[in-house]
Structure formats: C-alpha cells, structure tokens
Amino acid sequence: MLNYSTSEENYIKAIYHLQKEGTVTTNELAAELSTRPASVTDMMKKLRTKKLVHYEAYKGFRLTPEGRKLALIIIRRHRLWEFFLAEKLKFSWDEVHAVAEDLEHVSSKKLIDKLDEFLGFPRYDPHGDPIPDANGKIETSKQVCLIDLPLNKAAVVCYVSDQSTEMLELLSHKKIGIGTRLEIKKKFSFDQSLEIKLRQQSATTISGDLAKNIFVKYDE
Amino acid sequence: MLNYSTSEENYIKAIYHLQKEGTVTTNELAAELSTRPASVTDMMKKLRTKKLVHYEAYKGFRLTPEGRKLALIIIRRHRLWEFFLAEKLKFSWDEVHAVAEDLEHVSSKKLIDKLDEFLGFPRYDPHGDPIPDANGKIETSKQVCLIDLPLNKAAVVCYVSDQSTEMLELLSHKKIGIGTRLEIKKKFSFDQSLEIKLRQQSATTISGDLAKNIFVKYDE
DNA sequence: GTTTTAATTTAGATTTGCCTAAAAAAATAT
DNA sequence: ATATTTTTTTAGGCAAATCTAAATTAAAAC
The missing domain is CATH 1.10.10.10 (Winged helix-like DNA-binding domain superfamily/Winged helix DNA-binding domain)
Incomplete structure (x- = not known):
C-alpha cells in the first residue's frame, strides 16, 4: 500500500x-x-x-475505485480513533473529532487493525456513523423519504420517484437534483410542507406532495 | 503552547x-x-x-530550557504511546518504536494526559526508559561505574574519578571524555578489561584499572 | 443568441524542508 | 607554524503545498 x-x-x-x-x-x-x-x-x-x-x-x-478505497481507509482510522477517545479516554462527544483529525493520518495498517480488535470491533463511532471494516466495507445508510427525514439532519437526494416533466421542471426550478445536499429546517404539519435549506443557499419551501416523491440518504 | x-x-x-x-x-x-x-x-x-x-x-x-521542555513533551508522548501499543494493543517489544515515531507528533496535551491516566500513569516504557510526567519531570538515570555497565547498553561518560595528568593523557589518546557515548561489546573476566565501542568509531580495548575510574549514565 | 456573471484554470510568487557543490573555518598533522 | 584534512556554513536549486491576480471557460440572464 x-x-x-x-x-x-x-x-x-x-x-x-x-x-x-x-x-x-x-x-x-x-x-x-x-x-x-x-x-x-x-x-x-x-x-x-x-x-x-x-x-x-x-x-x-x-x-476512482482506488480513491474510494483510500477514503474508506482514512474514515476507518478516523472513526476508530473517535471511538477510542470517547470510550477509553472519556473524551466528550464533541471533543473527539478534532483530535481524530490528527490521529487519522498515522498510516500503520497493523495499528488500526489492532486498535479495532482492542475496541471490540465497534460498528459505529460516537456520532453514530458506521465504521468501515478492515476490508473497507461500510454499512450504507438506507434510503428514506424526505418526508421522514429528521430536522437538521444533513442528507443527499438520491432518487426521485415521479419523473414526469412537470415534476422535473419544478425540481430544476428549485435547484434540486440527484446529489443535492439539503436539510429540513421546519416541518408544517398542516399541509406537510417543509422548509428546507440547500447547501450554500438560502432556505426554500416545498410542498408535501413534492417531498413524498423525493428520497434521500443521510449525509455524513 | x-x-x-x-x-x-x-x-x-x-x-x-x-x-x-x-x-x-x-x-x-x-x-x-x-x-x-x-x-x-x-x-x-x-x-x-x-x-x-x-x-x-x-x-x-x-x-535552551524551552527546547528541553519541548523535548520532554515529545519524549513523553513517544513513550506513552509505546506503552499503549505494547500493553493494550499487544504489539511486540520491537514493533512499538516505529509506530510511536508517528503518533508522537500528534500534539494535543489533553490527549496525552488522558492517555497517561488511562494507562495508569506508567513510569517506564516497554524498553525500560522512564516516562516524563505531565510537568516534564523525568527520572534521571543514576550514575554507574563503567565496570558495571551491561553489555551493549548505550551510555554516556559523565564523570572521571582520577583526574591525574597520566589518566587524562590516556583518556585523550583513546578519545574518551565527558559526554562521550559508548557501549561495551565484550567483557574479559581474566583482567576485567573491556572491549568498548565509541559512537561512530571502531572498537577499542580499555583496562579494568581505567574502567574503574570512569562513570557513565545510561543513554536513551 | 449575446452579454454578463460566476466558476475554474493558469501564471507566477512564497514558504518549508531538503539537496549539491563550493567556500570558509576549525582541527589535525607534519 | 604551516599545510592538510575535516567540519561547517553559504549559495543556489528543487519539490510540495499554498497563495494572489489575471485569463479563460462555462453558466446564467437578458
């Protein structure tokens, strides 16, 4: 390697x-x-x-596939160290990230695999994100309807069920497409409409009817 | 800092x-x-x-004093990581150094102090070298007569008891002085003479009479 | 379909840490 | 005491990773 x-x-x-x-x-x-x-x-x-x-x-x-493989190795290191810091060294939830940012660049594979074993092969880091295994396999977060996305949870649009021209026109006007990152800022129960925020843009509102047709995965 | x-x-x-x-x-x-x-x-x-x-x-x-302080911080990090690797991750004695060389540059003080606590405040690393405490205090190795120095243990000349002209002439000829780093390669019980190796030079022999007057500290 | 704006790339400079080759200083030998 | 050798420093360059400013390309607006 x-x-x-x-x-x-x-x-x-x-x-x-x-x-x-x-x-x-x-x-x-x-x-x-x-x-x-x-x-x-x-x-x-x-x-x-x-x-x-x-x-x-x-x-x-x-x-590329190799790039992704490398990314997963780094994410594995990062999340294992985060788990170690929280679980063994009793760091608080919000302190682990900064320290893991440094530790993740120590590249010994043996170190990481032994750390993994020492920690009991944890599946999730302290933020609930999945930890890739020694082969780079990572649990993929399941797809969820935008309607069901929790408030303020970053997510990525991954599928649109209705692909009619009208629907696509609406989406394009709202600048929403596959890969768009967003989060829900407010939910209105009256009509199921949502106030959402697109990454690096201001907030906008979408109807419940539209939201029902949009599916997202949790972002990390 | x-x-x-x-x-x-x-x-x-x-x-x-x-x-x-x-x-x-x-x-x-x-x-x-x-x-x-x-x-x-x-x-x-x-x-x-x-x-x-x-x-x-x-x-x-x-x-400078600040330089020494920094050195002790780095050595503290290094030796605590070595201890962690050997004790917790079951690395073998000879594998810990290389990995600790990388880990020692992660500079969070909180990380190191919490690691120290997690490990139970160990006093020596897996090679027997003392670990500086959180204030940078380190156990100074005691002075030992060259006669009693174990084989192949790196040491530094720190004192010469007989300071006669004859003695100093002999030492200067053998290029030995305060601060000279050496180790013993062979001990001859017959006359207590020693075959020693000076750092970056070839081996030489010194008599038991000479060795009795030379005092060293363990090198690290 | 131009024009205007925004995004991206190129060109050229800077900093860090290293290198080689040559010059200068110190140590050693004659 | 001078000449030779060794050590150390200087001078000039290189590669990585960054930056600013200017040029280019793509996207948006009219």
Whole structure:
C-alpha cells in the first residue's frame, strides 16, 4: 500500500464526503477544506496522475475505485480513533473529532487493525456513523423519504420517484437534483410542507406532495 | 503552547538524545537524522530564532530550557504511546518504536494526559526508559561505574574519578571524555578489561584499572 | 443568441524542508 | 607554524503545498 501526504488524504476524504452522488466542484471542495480554488485545481491534477480521482478541466471530480478505497481507509482510522477517545479516554462527544483529525493520518495498517480488535470491533463511532471494516466495507445508510427525514439532519437526494416533466421542471426550478445536499429546517404539519435549506443557499419551501416523491440518504 | 512541525520536533528530540553532556555537532545530528549537514545548519538557524536552541556558527548547539521542555513533551508522548501499543494493543517489544515515531507528533496535551491516566500513569516504557510526567519531570538515570555497565547498553561518560595528568593523557589518546557515548561489546573476566565501542568509531580495548575510574549514565 | 456573471484554470510568487557543490573555518598533522 | 584534512556554513536549486491576480471557460440572464 502506497503512502500519501496528510494534505492528499484530507482532499480524498473531503471529496468522499461531498461526492455521494454526482461530481464535486472546485468551489465546493475549496470551501470544505478552507482553501482556495486554485489550490484545489493544483491538487486535483496531482491526484489524477496518482489515479485517485477522475478529473477533466471544468468538469468536476469523482473518486476512482482506488480513491474510494483510500477514503474508506482514512474514515476507518478516523472513526476508530473517535471511538477510542470517547470510550477509553472519556473524551466528550464533541471533543473527539478534532483530535481524530490528527490521529487519522498515522498510516500503520497493523495499528488500526489492532486498535479495532482492542475496541471490540465497534460498528459505529460516537456520532453514530458506521465504521468501515478492515476490508473497507461500510454499512450504507438506507434510503428514506424526505418526508421522514429528521430536522437538521444533513442528507443527499438520491432518487426521485415521479419523473414526469412537470415534476422535473419544478425540481430544476428549485435547484434540486440527484446529489443535492439539503436539510429540513421546519416541518408544517398542516399541509406537510417543509422548509428546507440547500447547501450554500438560502432556505426554500416545498410542498408535501413534492417531498413524498423525493428520497434521500443521510449525509455524513 | 505553540505548535511545531514534525521536522522541528524530530530535530529537538534528536538534540536531546545526543546532548546529555556538552554540545551537539552538525555532523552528529545529520547522522542521527539521516540528513545532510547543510540541512542541519538551516534548521538550527530556524530553531535559534524560535529560541529552542543555543547556536553560534561553528560552535555546536544545545537546547535552551524551552527546547528541553519541548523535548520532554515529545519524549513523553513517544513513550506513552509505546506503552499503549505494547500493553493494550499487544504489539511486540520491537514493533512499538516505529509506530510511536508517528503518533508522537500528534500534539494535543489533553490527549496525552488522558492517555497517561488511562494507562495508569506508567513510569517506564516497554524498553525500560522512564516516562516524563505531565510537568516534564523525568527520572534521571543514576550514575554507574563503567565496570558495571551491561553489555551493549548505550551510555554516556559523565564523570572521571582520577583526574591525574597520566589518566587524562590516556583518556585523550583513546578519545574518551565527558559526554562521550559508548557501549561495551565484550567483557574479559581474566583482567576485567573491556572491549568498548565509541559512537561512530571502531572498537577499542580499555583496562579494568581505567574502567574503574570512569562513570557513565545510561543513554536513551 | 449575446452579454454578463460566476466558476475554474493558469501564471507566477512564497514558504518549508531538503539537496549539491563550493567556500570558509576549525582541527589535525607534519 | 604551516599545510592538510575535516567540519561547517553559504549559495543556489528543487519539490510540495499554498497563495494572489489575471485569463479563460462555462453558466446564467437578458
């Protein structure tokens, strides 16, 4: 297994988290990593030569199978350390992430596999996110209807059941499509309408009828 | 507490290990870190501006009090991780060092103090070296006569009891002085003479009479 | 379908940590 | 005391990862 820099690993992880469905854009990634778009372009060229991302100028990027494999290794490290910090060192729920951000870059596979064993092969980290196993298998969060999505839980649109022209026109007007990340800010029981917020945009309202046809997966 | 790069930390740690008595030279440090003398000079200038080392061109370097404090923090991290790896993750004696070299650069003080507590405040790492406490206090190894030094245990000359001209002449001829690092390769019971190896030099033999007057501390 | 705006990429600079080769200083030997 | 050898420093460069500013391409608006 090759070795990657902390910076490369952070990019790969960020792409994995943003990707889900569809492609990731330069600006999205720059925002996620608190860096500049120009830096992202530079790194994408490098990761492309390392065959970790698919990338063509102006067309966004996606992880290759190898890139995804690497992402899952890093996420496995991160979540196992989070579990360790919370369970064994009694860190509080909200402190574990920052420390795990550093620990996740220590790359010994043996270390992580032995840590996993020591911890009793936990399946979820302290935030409830699933931990990939030693082979990189991760429990995929099941698809849920937008109607049933809890408040303020980040999710990604993954399927639309009614694909009529009218429906698609409405969705496109609201800038919602496969891969759109959103969360529900308010639910109105009167008509089942929802106030939702799209990532990096202001809030909008959608009807219960529309929501019933949209399916999402939990984002991470 | 300020934050230092992995590279800076490795230099500080290496100086601490080499220092013991007297000053550290450019070539010694370059050898210890598998780098080039020119790189050492570059880094010494930087660490000087950060007030971690005393350094004047051509005169070698020593840690400042702040530098020593930092060194002990890094050594504390390293040895606690070694203990964790051996004790909890069942790594074997000889595997712990390499992994701890990476883990030691994760700089959260809270992490290390909680790890210390989790491990039950161990006093020695798996190699028997003392672990500095949360305040940077470390057990100083007691002085032992060279006659009593175990085979192959690295040690540093710290005192010479007979300081006659004849004695000093002999020592200077053998290139032994305060701060000289050495280890015993063979002991001859017949006359108590010792075959010793000075760091970075070939082996030489010294008589029992000489060895009785030389005192060393264990090196780390 | 232009034009305007926004996103992305290129070009060129900066910082860190390292390198080689050459110069300078110190140590050693004659 | 001078010459030789060794050590150390300087000078100049390189690669990684970042940045700003300018140019280019794509998307949006009119």
